[in-house]
Amino acid sequence: MDHLPPTATGPAAAAPDRLRVDLADRGGPVLRGANGALYGLSDDGVPGDAILAPLRLTSISQKPEGGLQHPNGDALTVAEAHFRAGGGDVFVLVQDVYRRWPYEDLGFDDYLAKLDAVARRVAAHPRCADFVLVPFNEPDAIWYGLNAPGAEDFARNADRFLDHWRTAHARVRSVAPGLRVAGPNETRYDHRFLPRFLAFARDHGVLPDILTWHELDAASLRDFPGHHDHLRAVERDLGIAPLPVCVTEYGNRRDLSVPGQLVQWTGMFERAAVHANQAYWDVAGNLDGNVAQTNIPNGGWWFFRWYAAMPGDTVRVDPPRPHTIDTLQGLASLDARTRQAHAVLGGAAGDADVVFAHVPADVFGDAVVALVQEAAWTGYEGAHAAPRTLLRTVTPVAPDGTVTVPLRGMDRMSAYRVVLLPAGDGTPDPAPVPWRASHEAEDAAITGGRVRVLGTVADANGYAASNARDVEGLDRPGSAVAFTVTVPEAGAYDLDILYGNATGEPARQRLTVDDGPPARVTYPCTLNDAHRSRLTVPVRLSAGTHTLTLAHDHGAVTLDRIDLTAGTGEPFARYEATLADTTGRPERRYADASGLGTGALLLGAGDAAVFDVYAPRDGSYRVAPRADGPVALAAHGALVRAAAGQEPRLLLAAGNNRITVTGPAALTSLDVRGAGDGDGLAGLPVTDARRAGGATVVRDGHAPEGHVLDGLGAGASATWRVRAERGGPHLLFVEYANDARADTGHAYNADVISATALLRVNGGAARRVTFRNTHSRHNFWTLAVPLALDAGDNTLVLIGEDGPAPAIARLRTGPVVGG
Structure with a gap:
């Protein structure tokens, strides 16, 4: 099908769907609770920090440290990267300490000893208040048979589980009185068991701190609101204050990575103000299908980036067919301070009108700039550049206080973001939408x-x-x-x-x-x-x-x-300053609607704008801040000042790059131009490395230069000498392959394993570099590693560790500034 610009008219068809956003019907602050992930992190560094930081994950679910259920994803290990990126709760699935699936039943005493050990170790963590223990996982299907159809069997099994729940809850409290506990964590919302569970827990003082269950079936898109309503009714009947809820697994393979599907799930959970973690089906460390490679986003990642950026308070959204599977759904927010309204929608093909009702005059005036962008489906492993802007226009607020934004030719698998901002003087440039x-x-x-x-x-x-x-x-x-x-x-x-x-x-x-x-x-x-x-x-x-x-x-x-x-010629992207992440409290000025039409961000002392800049490949790009005065750009540990009109060249890594801009200045955008020039990079062929301890060079016709460095196991090393024209921050691009896997017998996931090596620069302290699995020993991906080099000659050493080692195809390096 042809993808038409949103203002174009397609063939005669049914009347457009109508999705209504009521800006006067406000809820609480945007929770962003449905961006969690089950085994979304596999190692510290997988996925990369530049992928995690923009999403601000509110929760993740992982296995106990040293647990045998999966070969990676240890909670205490990945928590470091999660917290570094501003993440929230870490749920620890205690039964994932076991090796087999379903979990081997070695007796409850055996389990209690394991629970004690997990609780003690988590309680010793300096941020133990941010951890939640989940003592049981899917007890309706595993160990306890709470899904038994017969009333007698069900009652017997339920009593056994409740007795074990009370004991497990007490054991955690005895080890760590402040450690939170979640449950019962069944495979589904259980109308039969949950009232019994809550009544028992109330009567025995063992209520969970967070109530958890799974919503995995497509029918959940229809049924979850009823589940949530039923829970709150049961709580009222029992005299229990509303418990926090986390749906610890949601969605299926058909949903993960697909922006249009993810809108339906997140909108549903956000309206109920609950947390939720995407399910894990295939590969740990790819945020459940939303990260193509360590640092490379796909369309699903950009959807969650929008979700994380929604400002202010939630507002009511009335879709054309509420609680209906695979139909147009959405979520929206209004922030009076930044004077922005955001709506994210998707899940249906064809045409739709997004109607913003009760547009407040004291926030927007009598006209708005409407901005429409698309995050398309690019597959689980397909890269997605910064979402394309489809529409940028000034729209008067109608006498009845509404603004209608037309969307035409929507793709069912895409998500769309509509942003309203106050309209100043002038006319925005039309959005260039290629055929x-x-x-x-x-x-x-x-x-x-x-x-x-x-x-x-x-x-x-x-x-x-x-x-x-x-x-x-x-x-x-x-x-x-x-x-x-x-x-x-x-x-x-x-x-x-x-x-x-x-x-x-x-x-x-x-x-x-x-x-x-x-x-x-x-x-x-x-x-x-x-x-x-x-x-x-x-x-x-x-x-x-x-x-x-x-x-x-x-x-x-x-x-x-x-x-x-x-084709549009040389790649070019403009990132709106008023939509960037910020630190401090910069003001937004919308007096001028020309150019991007999104106004200016007023950066004062202590303020900063943080942009997520997509690079199609490793290389050098021209980065131009559009500001009324000089600003400073920080990227990959480097800092460069740019006067108005200047375009510093920055070396960027393929995928997402976090670039911070500080003033003081009025900043309208960050413009990035280029396809990624790699001519200035210093090449370090594997054939030039001085090898020791069993490291060898072997031929591989799929490698970029025909050879790979192999055998980089424990005790092995490879050393390169590199000359830097000037000292300072550099990026080292390591092209590698890794297809290590664990033999755990899991039918539902691939159990891929990351490889590691230590990197030492100029004899300094060695740091671990983690190489995500590439699905084949002949599939070569690139990992960008920031490092500092001295002017002149430098020594780089890769040192093998115990465990899987990557096959290294090539190293390249260059300075971040002017690279």
């Missing part, structure tokens, strides 16, 4: 492949797929998918391919345009053939209709969808 069209693989001409259905409501744990279908079986000579596309004008286009590759090494297809010569397309590995990634291939097309054919060459590639986008 774009999408084509489903199942609708193309297929030779030697099969259409597969997955990710439907009936198959909620199936992986997400565009239009719930893809084409598999393209694994032999002659297999091909031919797309018929029509483009409006001649020029350069980006061909984005949503795909899966489970072959264990890069796979290839031949791309032909009409009858032209074939070009080779190489697809990196993905976790499995349905774990989507996105690959961008440049093509040049003449105006009119063409056949784009992707044909088998080597391995097997599953094709989902292609997107064609008109």
Whole structure:
């Protein structure tokens, strides 16, 4: 389908959906409670700090330190990165101390000894007040049979669990009186058991500090509000004050990574003012499907970035079909101090009108600037650049106090952010929306492949797929998918391919345009053939209709969808200052609506704006602060001053980069230009390394320079000499592969393991570097490591540790400023 700008008119269709945002019906402060993650962190450094900091996760769920259920994700270990990024509660799933799934039952005395040990260790942590112990996980299905259908069996099993709950609760209190306890943590909301549990807990003084259960089925999108209402009614009947709630697992594979699905879940939980953690199905350390690589966001990450940035108080949202699965839903907020209203919506295709009612004149005046942006689905492993702005316009407030923002041609899997700000003098620049069209693989001409259905409501744990279908079986000579596309004008286009590759090494297809010569397309590995990634291939097309054919060459590639986008020349992004994170209390001035139309951020002494800047690849970019005076830019440990009109060159890492701007000045935007120039980087080939302790160099045709440094285990090392033109902060880019896995026998996840090595610079203290799993020993990702180098010659040493070691393909380094 063609993706039309929101103000354009598409083919005749039904009347647009209407989502109403009532700015006068305010709730409490935005909780942001539904951004939590189960095993979203696997190690300190996976995911990276620049990915975690903007999200401000309110809670995470992890295993006890040293627990055997998973090979990584130890609560005390990952808590350091979580707290560093401003994160909230850490839920410790105590039964994950066991190895088997379902948990082996070695007797309750055995469990109590383990519970005591976990409680003592958590209680010794300096931030033990931020931890919550979850003594039991899914007791309806594991150990206790609370899901027994017969009344007699249920009563017997319930009594046994309640007795054990009382004992476990008392044991935690005896070890650490201030340590919080959560439960019962069943697989579902249990109308039958929960009243019995709460009455017992009230009568015996063992109420949980936080009430927990799971909402995993697609039906939860319909049923959760009723569950929450039932809970509050039970509490009232029992005379119990409302307990805090955390839904410790929500969503399924069809939801994770998909912005349009995540809107439905988070909007539902935010309205109920409860916390919630996304479920863990496949890979620890990727924030449950929202981080493509250690530092690289996908579309789901950008949705949660919007959620974290919502200011002020929640306001009422009336969707066209409340509590209905896979329909247009949303959440919204109003902040009188910053004079902004935010609405995030999605979950349906087609057209919609977002109607803001009771727009307060004392906040916005008689006209607003409306800004619309889209976070698209890019798969679990596909990178997503900063969301594209689709609409930027001044809209008068109607006499009845409403503002209507039209959205046309929405994608069901995308989320959309609508921001209202006061309109000053002048006219905003129109949003440059390049032409774009999408084509489903199942609708193309297929030779030697099969259409597969997955990710439907009936198959909620199936992986997400565009239009719930893809084409598999393209694994032999002659297999091909031919797309018929029509483009409006001649020029350069980006061909984005949503795909899966489970072959264990890069796979290839031949791309032909009409009858032209074939070009080779190489697809990196993905976790499995349905774990989507996105690959961008440049093509040049003449105006009119063409056949784009992707044909088998080597391995097997599953094709989902292609997107064609008109080329826009040199990459360029503008980040609005009034929408950036801030420290201090800078004022916002909206007197001028020209340019971006979003006004200026007045940075005083002690104020700062923090921007999340996306870089498509490792390299140098021109970064221009638009301000009325000189400002300072801080990135990756470096500081540079920029006068008005200057564009310092900064070395950025592929993915997200946190850039802080300080004044004093009036700042309107941070403009970033360039595709990532890597010509100035100093290359450190693995063949140049001085090796010791068993480290070797072996050939690998998939590595960028044809070799890898292998055998970097305990006692091994590799040393490089690098010359720096000037001293100061640098970035070291380490290209590596790692496919270490644990043999735990879990059918529902891959049990991938990170690899580690120690890095020592110029004989200084060694620090651990953690390399996330790349799903193949022939899949090479890049990890950016900040370091300080001296002017002149320097020594870099990578030292192996016990445990999995990465295969190193290449090192490159350069100064952050002017790199």
